[in-house]
Amino acid sequence: MDALGSSLKRMTDRVSEGSFATRANRTRGLQAIARELRKLGYELPAATSLKPKHVTALIRRWKERGIQDPTIRNRLGWVRWWAEHINKRSLLPRSNDNFGLAKRSRYSGNRARRADPELLDKIRDPRIRLALTLKAAFGLRREEALKFRPSASDKGDYLALVPSTTKGGRYREIPIIHPKQRKLLEEVRRLAGSGSLIPDGVSYRAYLQRYKSETRRAGIGRAHGLRHGYAQWRYLVLTGWRCPAAGGPTVEFMIARDAARDRAARLQIARELGHGRLDVTDTYLGRRYAAHVRLAAG
Structure with a gap:
């Protein structure tokens, strides 16, 4: 060196x-x-x-x-x-x-998944089942879910994710707005206590291998689609209609007020997912504009 x-x-x-x-x-x-x-x-x-x-x-x-x-x-x-x-x-x-780099093509089809019982029943480890449910309920990444500590992050009406557990070291807040989210957090707290979903005495690296083995065996891989599902649910909550990836309208078919709501919702979802740019949401929600429409300023 x-x-x-x-x-x-x-x-x-x-x-x-x-x-x-x-x-x-x-x-x-x-x-x-x-x-x-x-x-x-x-x-x-x-x-x-x-x-x-x-x-x-x-x-x-x-x-x-x-x-x-x-x-x-x-x-x-x-x-x-x-x-x-x-x-x-x-x-x-x-x-x-x-x-001179080509613009990133972000949208590659709807990858959203739900944490349905038949999916979770394939996972034998209850801690990994809860980690997958956290991904679906709050849009957490894999490492964020496994390292999640309800005693430190649960602030009552929102979750506070500390930089040491997030990608890029970005602090972020995720609202708690549904009774099912609150019920899930209580389940995690009962199992994890003051710690995380990683069992005491087990390293993150070792437990990550267990996670990968369990999800591969269940046929769901990294389960990143659960994060997509969260983003699409939040879009529906924030706007009142489905996102383009789920069959909703693109911006050119909206009146100005709804287009502004679409933009505000995407920015909010980007923050909740730990991203900083509007265009990142194309991956989760579908493009704001149809593929044949030239992107307008703003």
Whole structure:
């Protein structure tokens, strides 16, 4: 490991934001980028030495190697994190459009799933059953559900998720608005006590393997569709009609007042899911505009 790699390692070790998986992927990604810069002839003495020319050289190399645009966008996410933590946030533009990357096509069909009894009955471990139900009831990610501690997060009328358990280290709040949500939280509290759904004395890594084994055996994989189901339920609650992915209208068929409500609902759902951008909701809710309609400003 050269000077840059060591400097980045100290930085990623020092900053504890984000879930375990997020931090591990970020560390591996930044070390790979450090090695790539060295191959390009840049011997950076420290992380603070990053400059726009280094980013440009990286993107050029990735394109020459035939790296796909979605992968380049992911790598640029690590570079942005790096720039932010050396107080050089303006080093990269806010959008990837300046780098000539194709726009992300987010919607790939309706993937929403419900936590139906016949689905949950296939799961033998009661803690994993509750984790799956939390994903469906509050839109939690897998790691967030397994590490969820009701004694710390249940604030009565909302859940407060702390940065150490969330992807990207984003604190967020999720409202508790339905009696079934409250009933679920009481079930989790009875089983987890003051802890999480991970049993005492068991590491997250070990229990994650148990989770994967159980969900694979039940034929539901990562069960990410449960998060989609939550997003679509929240959209219906917030707007009063179904989202496009579930057969509802797109924006060009709405009056101005309803289009504004659609936008506000998507922004709210993005925050509850732990995202920061409106376009991310296309993945969960379907596109705001039909595929043949040119995206209007705003």
